[in-house]
Structure formats: structure tokens, C-alpha cells
Amino acid sequence: MSSGLKVFVLGYTGETGKAVIKQLSRDNSFSNIILIGRRQVDLGDFQIADDSRFSQKVIDFEKVETHTEDFKNCDVGFCCLGTTRGKAGPEHFVRVDKDYVLNSAKVAKEAGCTHFQVVTASTSDKNSSLLYNKVKGEVEEGLKDLHFKRLSIFQPGLLLGNRVERRPMETCFKVVLFPLTKLFPTYSSVHFDILAKAMINNTKKQATGEVEVITNSKIHELSKGEN
Numbered sequence: 001m002s003s004g005l006k007v008f009v010l011g012y013t014g015e016t017g018k019a020v021i022k023q024l025s026r027d028n029s030f031s032n033i034i035l036i037g038r039r040q041v042d043l044g045d046f047q048i049a050d051d052s053r054f055s056q057k058v059i060d061f062e063k064v065e066t067h068t069e070d071f072k073n074c075d076v077g078f079c080c081l082g083t084t085r086g087k088a089g090p091e092h093f094v095r096v097d098k099d100y101v102l103n104s105a106k107v108a109k110e111a112g113c114t115h116f117q118v119v120t121a122s123t124s125d126k127n128s129s130l131l132y133n134k135v136k137g138e139v140e141e142g143l144k145d146l147h148f149k150r151l152s153i154f155q156p157g158l159l160l161g162n163r164v165e166r167r168p169m170e171t172c173f174k175v176v177l178f179p180l181t182k183l184f185p186t187y188s189s190v191h192f193d194i195l196a197k198a199m200i201n202n203t204k205k206q207a208t209g210e211v212e213v214i215t216n217s218k219i220h221e222l223s224k225g226e227n
């Protein structure tokens, strides 16, 4: 139990997070998997055997600084947190996609985490006039300022796969981008499972620097063990 990596996963009830924990469950390199979220779930509902390596921690993200103990001494953090402006409204979108991510990262670093892996977006740009792109860019900058020993920023394009929740905007993007995703499958889109595989493979390879930016096409390469 003690020889593998201890990791935490934020956003593990979402589509990317579920793909991450499914793959972690099949990989014995990970000895402790701390699932940190706002609600308790039955892992069986995600077709995951709830083995003794998993523990779920329900926290209040508005007071994440009171939950340091739950983040204690993790080698790697996976952050797949996020909401949408449509679902949460602009203010709460910023609260979740920026503040919750940065505040959790701060707590994790103080609790000993050395490698933080976060999912942002291919369109991240702190100077953008579009809220989504700006928030993703700002979160990347905020994370860089924390100076983790290793920070890996995954910038996927459109995420593909079956989503439990209905998202009309995302469905529109999928329809419009369908020809592009078929012609150039690694250019602007990636399946949740491929993103999860790339995140997991990355924990097993040497860092390329304090900050690694992993673009959509690099995510595809990394998922195959290339790169």
C-alpha cells in the first residue's frame, strides 16, 4: 500500500474526473486515491470497484482552507473541476472554475502536494474578452504563481464522449466540428478517456520543466505513451 503514489482527484464526479478515477482504479502504481468533492457518490454507479485505495472526502469548497487534512501529503493532484456559465451563471462560473481551483491548489501545496495537474482549455487566454477563455487563462497564471515543483496544464479542445448531463451548446459545437474531428482527430478534440490516460501517463514520466503545457495534440501523443 505505501509504495505507490498518493493522489487526490477534484471533480471526480464529472466526465473527465470519472474517466481518471476509472483508470486509476486499474493501475496499481497508485496506492491511495483521495476523492475530494461536494457530494458522496456510490462508485459502483461509475462502474468502479470501491477498493480500499479509495477514500471519499466531502468538503465545502467555500471553506476549502479548513480541509487541509484531506489533501495531506499527496504526491499528485488531478483537477478536473468546472461548471458552465449556462448552468451556474457568470459569477458562480468564475467562482468554481477559477477561485475553487486556485484555493484548492493553494491548500494542496501547503499540505505537501508536489505535482498538480489541471484541465483548462485550448482556448485559454487571460487577455481574452470572452469570459470562458479569460477565466481559463487566469487560472493558469494563478497556478503558475503558486510554484508547484511540477505543474502540468492540460489544454484540451472539445471534449468528446457520452455526457450524462444535457448541454445544448456543447452538442452544437460537436455537430459543427464533426467534420474537423473526423478529418483531424487529434487537432481540436479529445475523448475523456484519452485525456484521462494522458494525465495518468504524465505522472509516470520525467517533468519537462516546472510548468508543462500539454496541448490537444500532445494529449493524444501522451495518451499513447509517446511525447
Ligand SMILES: NC(=O)c1ccc[n+]([C@@H]2O[C@H](COP(=O)([O-])OP(=O)(O)OC[C@H]3O[C@@H](n4cnc5c(N)ncnc54)[C@H](OP(=O)(O)O)[C@@H]3O)[C@@H](O)[C@H]2O)c1
Pocket (backbone or CB within 6 Å): 010, 011, 012, 013, 014, 015, 016, 017, 037, 038, 039, 061, 080, 081, 082, 083, 096, 097, 119, 120, 121, 122, 156, 157, 158, 159, 160, 170
Ligand atoms: N466540455 C468541453 O468540451 C471542454 C473543453 C475543454 C475544457 N473543458 C474543461 O475541462 C474540465 C473538465 O470538464 P468536464 O466536462 O469533465 O467537467 P464536468 O463533467 O462538468 O464535471 C465538473 C466537475 O466539477 C464539479 N463541480 C461543478 N460545480 C461545482 C461546485 N459548485 N462545487 C464543487 N464541485 C463542482 C462537478 O461536481 P458535481 O458532479 O457535484 O456537479 C464535477 O465533478 C472543466 O474545467 C471544463 O471547463 C471542457
